[in-house]
Amino acid sequence: MIEAAPLPAIRRRRWELTRLLSMGFASLAALAFLGMLALFAVQSLPIWRHAGMDFLLGESWFFRAQRFGVLPMVYGTLAVSAVALLTAAPLGIGAALLTAEVLPRRGRLAIKTAIELLAGIPSVVYGLLGVLLLRNWMHRLLSPWEPLSGDTLLTGGVLLGVMVLPTIMTLADDALSGIPAAQRLAARALGLNRAETAFRISLRQALPGLASAVLLGLGRALGETIAVFLVIGRQDNQWPQRLLSLQPLTGAGQTLTTKLGGSETFLAYGDLLHWGAMMGLSLVLFGVVALVNLAGARLAMRRDGRA
Amino acid sequence: MLRTGKLLLTFGCLLAAGLAFAAKPLRINGSTTVNPVVAEAAEILRAERGLTIHVDTQGGSSGGIAALGDGRAEIAMISRPLEDEDRTRYPKAHFQPIRIGSDAVALVVSRDVWVGGVHSLSKAEVQGIYEGRIRSWRELGGSERRIVFFNKEPGRGTWEVFAHWAYGDPQKAPLVNLPEVGANEEALNKVASTQGAISQLSSSWADGKRVFALGIKKEDGKVVQPALTAVRDGSYPLARPLQVVTDGPPRGESKALVDFLLSPRGQALVEKHGYLAVSGKAAAR
Numbered sequence: 001m002i003e004a005a006p007l008p009a010i011r012r013r014r015w016e017l018t019r020l021l022s023m024g025f026a027s028l029a030a031l032a033f034l035g036m037l038a039l040f041a042v043q044s045l046p047i048w049r050h051a052g053m054d055f056l057l058g059e060s061w062f063f064r065a066q067r068f069g070v071l072p073m074v075y076g077t078l079a080v081s082a083v084a085l086l087t088a089a090p091l092g093i094g095a096a097l098l099t100a101e102v103l104p105r106r107g108r109l110a111i112k113t114a115i116e117l118l119a120g121i122p123s124v125v126y127g128l129l130g131v132l133l134l135r136n137w138m139h140r141l142l143s144p145w146e147p148l149s150g151d152t153l154l155t156g157g158v159l160l161g162v163m164v165l166p167t168i169m170t171l172a173d174d175a176l177s178g179i180p181a182a183q184r185l186a187a188r189a190l191g192l193n194r195a196e197t198a199f200r201i202s203l204r205q206a207l208p209g210l211a212s213a214v215l216l217g218l219g220r221a222l223g224e225t226i227a228v229f230l231v232i233g234r235q236d237n238q239w240p241q242r243l244l245s246l247q248p249l250t251g252a253g254q255t256l257t258t259k260l261g262g263s264e265t266f267l268a269y270g271d272l273l274h275w276g277a278m279m280g281l282s283l284v285l286f287g288v289v290a291l292v293n294l295a296g297a298r299l300a301m302r303r304d305g306r307a
Numbered sequence: 308m309l310r311t312g313k314l315l316l317t318f319g320c321l322l323a324a325g326l327a328f329a330a331k332p333l334r335i336n337g338s339t340t341v342n343p344v345v346a347e348a349a350e351i352l353r354a355e356r357g358l359t360i361h362v363d364t365q366g367g368s369s370g371g372i373a374a375l376g377d378g379r380a381e382i383a384m385i386s387r388p389l390e391d392e393d394r395t396r397y398p399k400a401h402f403q404p405i406r407i408g409s410d411a412v413a414l415v416v417s418r419d420v421w422v423g424g425v426h427s428l429s430k431a432e433v434q435g436i437y438e439g440r441i442r443s444w445r446e447l448g449g450s451e452r453r454i455v456f457f458n459k460e461p462g463r464g465t466w467e468v469f470a471h472w473a474y475g476d477p478q479k480a481p482l483v484n485l486p487e488v489g490a491n492e493e494a495l496n497k498v499a500s501t502q503g504a505i506s507q508l509s510s511s512w513a514d515g516k517r518v519f520a521l522g523i524k525k526e527d528g529k530v531v532q533p534a535l536t537a538v539r540d541g542s543y544p545l546a547r548p549l550q551v552v553t554d555g556p557p558r559g560e561s562k563a564l565v566d567f568l569l570s571p572r573g574q575a576l577v578e579k580h581g582y583l584a585v586s587g588k589a590a591a592r
Contacts, residue, residue: 064461148486148501148503150500151486233487234488235485238484262487262489263462264460265366266366266369270396270397
C-alpha cells in the first residue's frame, strides 16, 4: 500500500468511488469465472455418476450406446496444439529476433503492426483458407503416407500454427525488447558480435518471456474451434495404437473443441446424461486451458519481476 | 461525482435502447437444406414489409428443434419428418410442422468415382460402405481407389433420413467412426475436393459437375434416380418433407412468413432452389 500525501476530502471521496467501482468489476469477473466453473461441474454430474473415471480414461465415444470417453479428443487437442507450436514457435521467435535485435525502431513497428493485424482476422476466414488451400496442399504433401483426404490432424495443427503465430511473435518481441540495452552494450564491449549477442545474451535473458509467449500461444491454440473444425475431419475415436507414432497425424481426428462445436451439442439437449458428457468435455477443456494460461501468466510475471 | 453519475446514466440509457431495439426479431434456425428458400423469403419480407428476421443454421434440423424448444427461435426449419422423440424431448412445446416442399436425399460421389463407372448403389452396398466392409470402389465396379465416406453428423435431417432408409431406425444404425460433415455446403465441398469420396446430400445440391448423385438400385434390379419426378411418384426411397415448425399455431410475424412460403410466390422459391413444391402432391413420408 502506497500512502500518498493527504488528499482534499472531495478527491479522496472520488478515489474511494473509483476503488469501489474497480473492485466491483474485478469481483464481477471473478464471480463469472467461478459461476462458469460451478455450472460446468454441476451440469456434468450425471456423467461422473455414470462413468466415473472412465469418462477421463475411456477410449471410445458412442453417445447412442451411452459410452463416453474423452481420451481420443484430449489426444487430438494435444496433437494439434503440439504441431501448431512446432510450426509457430520457431517462426514467431525468429521473427521477433529480427524485429527486436536487427531492425531499427521504425522497421520494428511496421513489421510488428503487420503481424499483429493477422491476429485480428476472424478464425472462420482462416478456416476457409484452410479448406480452399491447405487441405489440398497437405493431401499432396502427405501422399506417400496415403491419407484418405486432406482432413488430418496435421492440417489442423499447421492451420492453428499460422493462427497463433501473431500471438507468439508479438509477445516474444516484447520479451526480447525488454532486455536492457546495457546488457547488449556490455556484451558488444566484451567483443561478442551481433549474432552472438542476440543468441547468447538476449535470447537467454528473455527465456522466461519467450516461454510465456509460447504458452499463451498454446492457450489460444487449445481453445480455437471453427478453423480447426473445418479441416480436421471430425472423426471420433481415433485413439492411436502406439502413442508416440506419428501415423495418426496423417489421419482425421477430433479435438475437444470440434466435438463441442459440432451438432452433437444440439442432440444432447434434453438428455441429462449426454448433456452431462458434453459439459464434462467443457470442464476438461476449461481445465486444460486454465492450466496452460496460469503457467504462461506465471512465467510472464517472473519475467516482469526480473526486468 | 456528478460526471460519473451522468456517465452511468448515459450508459444505462444506451443499454436500454439497445435492448429495446433488439426486442422482437423473428428468429429462425435449422436445416441448411431448407435455409436457401426461407432466407430468400425473409429477404423479400424484410424489403416489402420491413420485418426483422434472423435466419441461422446452427446444428441443422435438430439444432433448429432445440432452438425452438428452448425459446431461442420462433421457427425451426427441418428437412425430415417431425419425430416423436422431438416431442418427448420438449414436452412443454407444441410443435406444429408445416410442410413447404419435398426433396430427396441422394448419395453423392466425387467426379473420379462417377467417371470410374459407379452410377448407382443398392441398399446392401451402401450398408457395406457405411460399416467399412467395402473399402474400395473396385468392389463396386469402379476404379481402384479407397472409399472415403463423409458421414453427415447425426442430428442433421439428411443423416436421419439416410439412417431411416438404410437401417429402419436411426437408433439401430451401427456405431461407426467416420469423418463427419455438417452443413450442405461443407459436404458438397469436401466431396468435390476429395478423390473417392461419397456422402449423403440433398439431391438438388448435386450439380452434376463437381459432385454427382447416384441412383438407388432396388431389389428388383431397377435403378431409381433421385429426380423430382421420382420423389413425386414415391418411387425414390429417400424422399423427405421440407418443413418449418412453430411452437403452437403460427402467429404474427411467424404467420406472415409461413403464409408467404405457402403462397404461389413462396412455392416458386421452393422450385427455384430445386425442390418439389407442396402443390406437387409428393408422396414422400
